[in-house]
Amino acid sequence: MLSKRLKSIADLVPNNARVIDIGTDHAYLPIYLYENNVTKNITASDISSKVLKSSLDNLKKHNLDDKITLVLSDGLKNIKENFDVAIIAGMGTHTIKKILSASQIPDTLIIQSNNDHYELRSFLNTLGYKIAKEIVIEDKLHYYIIIKFQKGRELLSQEELLFGKSNNINYYSYLLDKYQKIYKKSQDKKHLEYINILSKLIEKIPE
Numbered sequence: 001m002l003s004k005r006l007k008s009i010a011d012l013v014p015n016n017a018r019v020i021d022i023g024t025d026h027a028y029l030p031i032y033l034y035e036n037n038v039t040k041n042i043t044a045s046d047i048s049s050k051v052l053k054s055s056l057d058n059l060k061k062h063n064l065d066d067k068i069t070l071v072l073s074d075g076l077k078n079i080k081e082n083f084d085v086a087i088i089a090g091m092g093t094h095t096i097k098k099i100l101s102a103s104q105i106p107d108t109l110i111i112q113s114n115n116d117h118y119e120l121r122s123f124l125n126t127l128g129y130k131i132a133k134e135i136v137i138e139d140k141l142h143y144y145i146i147i148k149f150q151k152g153r154e155l156l157s158q159e160e161l162l163f164g165k166s167n168n169i170n171y172y173s174y175l176l177d178k179y180q181k182i183y184k185k186s187q188d189k190k191h192l193e194y195i196n197i198l199s200k201l202i203e204k205i206p207e
Ligand SMILES: C[S@@+](CC[C@H](N)C(=O)[O-])C[C@H]1O[C@@H](n2cnc3c(N)ncnc32)[C@H](O)[C@@H]1O
Pocket: 006, 022, 023, 024, 025, 026, 045, 046, 047, 048, 051, 073, 074, 075, 076, 088, 089, 090, 091, 095, 099
């Protein structure tokens, strides 16, 4: 069964879109998208040939090895086709930024970075992408931030760059608690600022 994290990503993929899953690993997400008729037009890529062997084994198990295209590629470097949507999940912002520095990237990006979300949001904002949807999911005691970016301009406030647009009260409360603990020890003004912003964000969320 697909993890809650990957299922939440799959739920953001538009029907019948031409999709590339960059860094596909086991190809779980492409298999789900195909078998659940979200889209049949899927390429799965990875930088590692070893990983791609196990992706292929999985595709074979599902009789999808001639339906889903597998490509060995560092980001989009070996990708010739155009896609409507690129999915990049389970990597850090540094790698994601390198991948997105390619010349031609799709208009819709579904990204789940493991870190540095401020940097991710501001990088994509500068690149000319707006946040179409941001969700936070909790899976096995871990919060995952999943952002769907769409080509377009928007002005993001410092609060939005820092904490996103999810309005997820559990996540904001978790962060508030975390920064309160850090502030107790550090007395750092930056953490006090985070505490004030998060308190206001939490107050604004309707019950
Ligand atoms: C932790 S796995 C995440 C797999 C899957 N996307 C997920 O979210 O469950 C990261 C995968 O990204 C691949 N990867 C890392 N850097 C990459 C790059 N520059 N281009 C393509 N794939 C990359 C790794 O080989 C690995 O299979």
